[in-house]
Amino acid sequence: MSDQAMRDAWFPVGLLSGLTRAGTASMLMGEDITVGLDDTGAPSVDCGGRKLPTVERFGHLWTSLGAPEKDLFTIPEADHPERTLVDVGVVRVKCSPLRAVENFLDIAHFPFVHTDILGEEDHPEVNNYKVEVRKDEDEVWATKVEFYQPQAAASAGGGIITEYMYRVPAPTCSVLYKTCPPRPGEWDVICLFVQPLTEELCDVWPWMALFDDTSTITDLIHFQQLIFLQDRSILENQIPKKLPLDPALETPTRADLTSVAYRRWLKRHDYTYGAQLVAE
Amino acid sequence: MTTTPLSNRRRRLTIQGNLASPSFLPWVERHSARLGLFCENLQAEETQVSFEVEGQEELIDALEVGCLLGPIDVWVESVEQHPAPSAS
Missing domain, CATH: 3.90.380.10 (Naphthalene 1,2-dioxygenase Alpha Subunit; Chain A, domain 1)
Known part of the structure; x- marks a missing residue:
């Protein structure tokens, strides 16, 4: 079995209230990510130079390593x-x-x-x-x-x-x-x-x-x-x-x-x- | 203090789903044995497996719940439990 189904799911990666331009190093399913704000001040998640999709909901920033088919619940x-x-x-x-x-x-x-x-x-x-x-x-x-x-x-x-x-x-x-x-x-x-x-x-x-x-x-x-x-x-x-x-x-x-x-x-x-x- | 004696039941379990894996019947027998139950009169097809067990109600229930999850290479759609025809 592969991990693709999980890679396509949404996961929380930080509090919206805690995001900074400097970013915070974190991990998602074994991959290094950086969670923070981009140059425009928008929430951003970077994974090895790849910008991951994001959703802001329930006070948290959510992201996915793959391509979620569904919106976050x-x-x-x-x-x-x-x-x-x-x-x-x-x-x-x-x-x-x-x-x-x-x-x-x-x-x-x-x-x-x-x-x-x-x-x-x-x-x-x-x-x-x-x-x-x-x-x-x-x-x-x-x-x-x-x-x-x-x-x-x-x-x-x-x-x-x-x-x-x-x-x-x-x-x-x-x-x-x-x-x-x-x-x-x-x-x-x-x-x-x-x-x-x-x-x-x-x-x-x-x-x-x-x-x-x-x-x-x-x-x-x-x-x-x-x-x-x-x-x-x-x-x-x-x-x-x-x-x-x-x-x-x-x-x-x-x-x-x-x-x-x-x-x-x-x-x-x-x-x-x-x-x-x-x-x- | 008095205790209620645990009574034995004889039940037929019928499992339906995608059960074609050769590992499934040995898994059922192992899981039954782990609960102290012994499978008898086992009948197996690719989409249905049924067998009789005798033992305490709670253990037969635990077998039913365990079979609902099953081993990783089968998909169990449902498990039904009925009095076994040979029940006394």
């Missing part, structure tokens, strides 16, 4: 003018970029990794939920995911049953829609945008679009960074390092159906950069 809910948009920053993680997304989709780890925040060891149950690949959008969706959380968000006053929807619109991106404590009926939007530096190293750019009138931006960033730093120690110690697409190496169960749907979707599209194809 959208998040209509994030356009609501009363939402607070939060650029969380970047966390470097020594793991496969696909592992980072798969971990984000795994609700069953909350009580054990995010104890007393996103889950409690006394409430580890994951009720049945619905997983599908939506054919029109060609995206993985998990809906009707319900889970007890003692501190679901920075704005939550106490424990609540949180409802989640997960969406995978691109091979290294996941969007989480989550019960919004201060505004019932609306969803908080929490995104994980992952830049594949190599097959076993990635930069993770979380981004949020929230209804929260009380927390400061610093509070919101600290809450999300706390959660992700708890994940990092798990991610960096997973074996194998790459995400196995053959279930012989890890035995998925019904609670892992979102992960299985994600892996099937990756396999279907040859999105295999960062994946382990055969059990060894």
Whole structure:
């Protein structure tokens, strides 16, 4: 299998607010790139003298090593003018970029990794939920995911049953829609945008679009960074390092159906950069 | 404290998809064995494989979920689970 399908995908490479004319050295799928502003002040990504295509969206600059057939996905809910948009920053993680997304989709780890925040060891149950690949959008969706959380968000006053929807619109991106404590009926939007530096190293750019009138931006960033730093120690110690697409190496169960749907979707599209194809 | 004994089930799994790879049937048997299950009455065509297994419900479910992903050289479209005809 080749990496062409992944090369034709869009990836985040930096915060728009952090771009400079001097540029920043980075990597994308093993290739050196420079991310910055060109002579006109427009965002620019250079790869060995080749100017890569760019998109500015969700507070980030996105690029591709190939020729994307589709525009970068959208998040209509994030356009609501009363939402607070939060650029969380970047966390470097020594793991496969696909592992980072798969971990984000795994609700069953909350009580054990995010104890007393996103889950409690006394409430580890994951009720049945619905997983599908939506054919029109060609995206993985998990809906009707319900889970007890003692501190679901920075704005939550106490424990609540949180409802989640997960969406995978691109091979290294996941969007989480989550019960919004201060505004019932609306969803908080929490995104994980992952830049594949190599097959076993990635930069993770979380981004949020929230209804929260009380927390400061610093509070919101600290809450999300706390959660992700708890994940990092798990991610960096997973074996194998790459995400196995053959279930012989890890035995998925019904609670892992979102992960299985994600892996099937990756396999279907040859999105295999960062994946382990055969059990060894 | 009382515990509910785990009960065994006998089920027939029917897998559909592009299953022509010669590696698939050995993979099914290996994956079943890894879960402590034994495949019987296996019937195989290029687009459908079915077999019976007996064991704990949760392990048969795990086999179904594993088969849904399958090895890299096959594409599994669906896996269905039914009571095996020989179930008592």
